[in-house]
Amino acid sequence: MTADTIPRPDVLQMDWTAEADRIARWIVGTLAKRLHRRGLVVAISGGIDSSLCAALAVRAIGPKKVFGLLMPERDSSSSSTQRGLQLAQHLGIAHEVFDIAPALAAMGCYQQRDDAMRRVFPEYGPAWKSKIVIAGGLTGGINHFKLVVAAPDGTQREARLPAREYLQIVAATNFKQRVRKTMDYFHADRLNYAVVGTPNRLEYDQGFFVKVGDGAADLKPIAHLYKTQVYAIARALGLPEAICTATPTTDTYSLAQGQDEFYFALPYAQMDLALWAMNHGVPAELLGAALGMDRAAAERVYADIGAKRRAAQYLHAPAETIEPLVPTSPA
Amino acid sequence: MQDIKAQVRQFIADNFIMGADGVALGDDDSFLEHQVLDSTGFLELISHLEESYGIKVLDDEMVPENLDSLSSVANYVARKQLA
Numbered sequence: 001m002t003a004d005t006i007p008r009p010d011v012l013q014m015d016w017t018a019e020a021d022r023i024a025r026w027i028v029g030t031l032a033k034r035l036h037r038r039g040l041v042v043a044i045s046g047g048i049d050s051s052l053c054a055a056l057a058v059r060a061i062g063p064k065k066v067f068g069l070l071m072p073e074r075d076s077s078s079s080s081t082q083r084g085l086q087l088a089q090h091l092g093i094a095h096e097v098f099d100i101a102p103a104l105a106a107m108g109c110y111q112q113r114d115d116a117m118r119r120v121f122p123e124y125g126p127a128w129k130s131k132i133v134i135a136g137g138l139t140g141g142i143n144h145f146k147l148v149v150a151a152p153d154g155t156q157r158e159a160r161l162p163a164r165e166y167l168q169i170v171a172a173t174n175f176k177q178r179v180r181k182t183m184d185y186f187h188a189d190r191l192n193y194a195v196v197g198t199p200n201r202l203e204y205d206q207g208f209f210v211k212v213g214d215g216a217a218d219l220k221p222i223a224h225l226y227k228t229q230v231y232a233i234a235r236a237l238g239l240p241e242a243i244c245t246a247t248p249t250t251d252t253y254s255l256a257q258g259q260d261e262f263y264f265a266l267p268y269a270q271m272d273l274a275l276w277a278m279n280h281g282v283p284a285e286l287l288g289a290a291l292g293m294d295r296a297a298a299e300r301v302y303a304d305i306g307a308k309r310r311a312a313q314y315l316h317a318p319a320e321t322i323e324p325l326v327p328t329s330p331a
Numbered sequence: 332m333q334d335i336k337a338q339v340r341q342f343i344a345d346n347f348i349m350g351a352d353g354v355a356l357g358d359d360d361s362f363l364e365h366q367v368l369d370s371t372g373f374l375e376l377i378s379h380l381e382e383s384y385g386i387k388v389l390d391d392e393m394v395p396e397n398l399d400s401l402s403s404v405a406n407y408v409a410r411k412q413l414a
Contacts, residue, residue, distance in 0.1 A: 135390065136370075142393045143370040160390055162381075163374035311369050 006289045007277045009269065012228050016236035019229075020059060023221050027060035030219050037194040037218070039065030041187050043180055044087055044095070045251060046070075046080030049222060050198040051087050051243045052234045056221055057196060058091045059237070067187055068095035071180045073104055075254045079246075086240050096187075100179050107179070113172035116165045120147050127152040131253035132161065132169060137304035138265050138297070150255055173252055177213025184217075194218035200230050202271055206305065207312025208263045215315055226272040265304045266291070274301050335384070336405035342379055343401075347372060358402045363395065373398060380404070386411040 031037055039061060042054040057066045068091075070084040081097065088095035104110060117124045124130070129150045137143040145166050148158040161169065184195045197217025199209055204223040209215040222230055227248070235244050248268060250257050264271050270291050277287040288298035336358065347367050348354045354367070362368035368376060376398065377388045386408060397407040 136393055140394060141391070142373045142395065142398065144374060144390075144393060161374075163371065163378045166374060167371070307363070307370065310366065311371075 004283075004286070006286050007273055007280075007282055008290065009228065009273060011276055012226050012272060014229065016229075016233045019225075020056060020233050020237055023056050024060035027057060027219065027221055031061065031194060035194045035218050037188070037192055039067065039191060039193040040196050041067045041069060041184050041191070041193045042196045043184050043198070043214075044068045044070050044084040045198075046077075046083035046087070046243070047246060047248060047251070048227075048230055048234055048243060049200050049203075051083075051239055052230050052237070053196050053198045053221055054087060054091055054093065055234070055237050055239055058093060063092040064094075065193075066091070066093045067191060067193060068093050069180075069183060069187060070095065070097045071100045071183060072097070073099065073101040073176055074110065076251050077249070080251050083240070083242050083246060087243060090240055098183060100176070100183070103179050104175055107175055109172050109175035113169050116168035116172065117147060117149065119165050120159050120161065121149050121157065123151075124149055129254040131255035131257040132166075133158075133257070134263055134265075135160075137307065138300055140300050143304070143307065148255060174210045174213055176252060177210035177215075181213050181216050188218075196221065197223070199223050201226050202264065202268065202275060205275060205312065206264065206308040207315045209315065211315045226276065227268040228272045263308075265301055274298075275305060278302055278305055333405075335408050336401050338383070339376075339380075339404050339408075340401055342376070342383075343367065346375070356401065359400050361395070361399050363399055376404070380408060384408050384412060 027040070031040070040057040042050060042057055044050050044054055054066065054068055068084070068088045070081055070088070072078075072081045085095075085097070114124065117130055131148050132145045133148055135141075135144055135146055145161045146158045147161050147165070147169070148156060150156045181195075187193065188195045195217045197214065197220040199214070199220055200222050201224055203209055204220065225233070231244060247258065258267075266274060273290055274287060277290070284298040284302055285295040287301065288295050291298065291301075293301075340356070343356065343362075344350075348356070354365075356362075356365065356367060362372070373393070377393065380386060381388060388411075392407070396403060398404055
């Protein structure tokens with residue numbers, strides 16, 4: 001495959017089992033030689049990424065040294081928790097279900113979020129449901145978010161979020177990922193384990209994570225894998241069918257919300273191909289041919305990937321210091 | 332229109348550039364290309380324009396042609412005020 005031919009999905013093919021073994025060896029080496037911890041904590045959402053991470057952790061160091069955490073809250077789908085439990089049992093790992101809703105409520109997560117939503121829709125109340133969806137980027141506009149609310153009778157309305165309300169809703173919902181990370185590290189410290197971060201390549205590259213939330217971890221074993229590859233390796237490792245066929249969602253808002261409507265410009269299989277093509281210098285018209293869109297649309301996809309990549313720089317960056325203070329690798 | 336441009340320049344200077352060394356913005360310089368504004372920055376700019384000039388920025392007007400430089404913002408706001 002070269003940069004001057006139409007990219008096909010098989011560019012993402014690899015020997016799935018060999019890749020799982022390569023990652024497992026890397027996990028063992030990283031844990032023993034760099035992190036110096038005795039095992040791994042994995043927060044299990046019921047989705048494919050964290051499920052594969054848990055499976056790879058078990059492949060690397062065995063089930064007795066892996067601790068799974070399931071942390072539902074008010075807006076989590078009950079099916080996510082059921083899939084997470086199914087995975088923990090399938091892998092034979094110690095695990096705990098810890099409801100983070102009381103902590104979130106005490107910190108004002110739901111109150112702050114709902115206050116901001118009510119500034120946009122004053123009638124928004126406890127029985128209503130909501131989500132935010134991305135708009136703009138794929139039509140050549142500036143990326144922005146819309147708030148979608150559903151009344152108890154099911155009728156839906158949407159409105160563009162002004163900066164202040166958008167920021168407050170995101171800040172409030174980010175409590176969820178940050179509280180979960182606090183629990184990850186409680187157990188990691190208690191057990192002298194390291195924390196596994198579960199982003200796939202799309203999420204890592206495009207900044208689909210919360211800084212000091214799910215973005216924080218000691219090792220990220222699938223950050224180099226496109227989502228298509230994550231599914232394929234999960235299947236190769238024989239993970240439960242319910243996990244391998246679940247639609248990716250954010251599981252963060254009360255209305256059903258796909259990851260592509262929340263953040264990514266395209267469904268994941270197309271996003272994989274677009275990101276791969278961008279990483280390999282494929283011209284926009286060839287990407288367009290692969291995705292069934294014209295050159296201008298493919299250029300907008302590339303522009304959107306670039307914009308999100310720039311925004312992700314802040315999310316990835318450690319705290320700035322006026323000069324380098326501590327060597328980050330052994331001299 | 333010159334007033335609008337000067338006022339927006341001041342808003343950008345106060346809130347985004349904040350006196351940082353070596354950041355100069357020409358009338359036609361792209362906010363995106365110069366990494367002065369990201370998508371959240373544009374939302375803040377839009378809120379400022381709506382509050383300051385009594386206009387409503389429609390979704391399909393949220394395009395770089397209307398908002399990605401001091402000149403384009405000034406032209407856009409002037410057009411909206413006439414509409």
